[in-house]
Amino acid sequence: MGSLLVIDAGNTRTKWAVLQYENGAILQHGVMDRHEVPTAWHGCDAVAVANVAGQARHDMLKELLKPLGLPVRWHASTAHACGLSNGYTIPEQLGVDRWAAMVGAWQHYQRSCVVVNAGTALTVDMIEKTSPGQARFIGGIIVPGMKLIQNSIVNAAANIGEIHGVFQDFPLSTQDAVYSGSLYALAGAVDNLVQLLSEHCGHVVPCMLSGGDAATLLPLLQKHVLAREYQLEDHLVLQGLWYLERELS
Numbered sequence: 423m424g425s426l427l428v429i430d431a432g433n434t435r436t437k438w439a440v441l442q443y444e445n446g447a448i449l450q451h452g453v454m455d456r457h458e459v460p461t462a463w464h465g466c467d468a469v470a471v472a473n474v475a476g477q478a479r480h481d482m483l484k485e486l487l488k489p490l491g492l493p494v495r496w497h498a499s500t501a502h503a504c505g506l507s508n509g510y511t512i513p514e515q516l517g518v519d520r521w522a523a524m525v526g527a528w529q530h531y532q533r534s535c536v537v538v539n540a541g542t543a544l545t546v547d548m549i550e551k552t553s554p555g556q557a558r559f560i561g562g563i564i565v566p567g568m569k570l571i572q573n574s575i576v577n578a579a580a581n582i583g584e585i586h587g588v589f590q591d592f593p594l595s596t597q598d599a600v601y602s603g604s605l606y607a608l609a610g611a612v613d614n615l616v617q618l619l620s621e622h623c624g625h626v627v628p629c630m631l632s633g634g635d636a637a638t639l640l641p642l643l644q645k646h647v648l649a650r651e652y653q654l655e656d657h658l659v660l661q662g663l664w665y666l667e668r669e670l671s
């Protein structure tokens with residue numbers, strides 16, 4: 423098997439990468455911006471999809487992929503994979519993007535860690551290492567993402583229009599107050615769970631961040647608590663799909 427096409431279909435964007443099957447190296451990657459097959463998809467040997475954007479996106483991708491005639495695996499969260507067990511009461515209910523990101527982070531760190539997906543929604547998930555090579559997803563949260571949280575205020579408050587603010591420690595305008603408040607809310611959620619898992623494990627745990635807003639969140643997270651370890655991972659869900667595929671093949 424030469425190359426694997428991995429697709430992360432989120433509620434805002436559909437991200438993809440062509441990976442070297444043997445080692446997961448990213449050969450090409452992109453974001454779908456129209457309903458047509460990127461040229462890079464031709465020549466792949468198999469496809470792995472993490473879709474959390476519903477049936478319409480599934481059907482669109484299925485149609486686009488059909489002419490390629492490739493084996494397509496539509497991933498879903500399971501109770502166990504790649505040494506990680508899924509603590510969700512109903513394992514299949516866990517968003518497969520969250521699951522793939524956690525698999526990617528666990529394979530990368532092999533340590534207890536916090537996994538952040540800053541997308542349409544911000545998800546913050548906690549992984550506890552239980553023994554060498556084994557870990558458990560012990561809980562996580564779902565928060566409206568940066569666009570949603572700002573739009574919610576704009577739509578609800580008569581005196582607040584479109585937001586084009588910037589982050590300020592001490593915001594002194596409506597624009598900056600809403601933008602900074604949104605960032606403080608999301609960074610605060612991440613901060614809280616890094617602190618919680620660190621106390622639970624008895625040592626500072628690393629935090630891996632991915633998603634469209636991860637780079638926006640990072641500076642605020644790194645601002646105050648210097649002893650923390652943050653890692654930006656642009657293609658975490660896509661890399662997690664590679665680990666999941668490798669285990670299933």
Ligand SMILES: Nc1ncnc2c1ncn2[C@@H]1O[C@H](COP(=O)(O)OP(=O)(O)O)[C@@H](O)[C@H]1O
Pocket residue numbers: 431432433434435436540541542543567568569570632633634635
């Ligand atoms: N080029 C972009 N297009 C859309 N959203 C972007 C872009 N760059 C950053 N973002 C931010 O990232 C979020 C979407 O991140 P993404 O990881 O694509 O979400 P999802 O996985 O839910 O599709 C948006 O809410 C927006 O705030």
Ligand SMILES: CC(C)(COP(=O)(O)O)[C@@H](O)C(=O)NCCC(=O)O
Pocket residue numbers: 431432433434474515516517518519520539541542543544545564
């Ligand atoms: C929480 C999510 C909407 C995040 O998706 P995204 O922001 O990447 O579009 C997605 O992981 C999802 O649909 N989860 C299912 C519910 C759950 O994880 O409990």
Ligand SMILES: [K+]
Pocket residue numbers: none
């Ligand atoms: K929905």
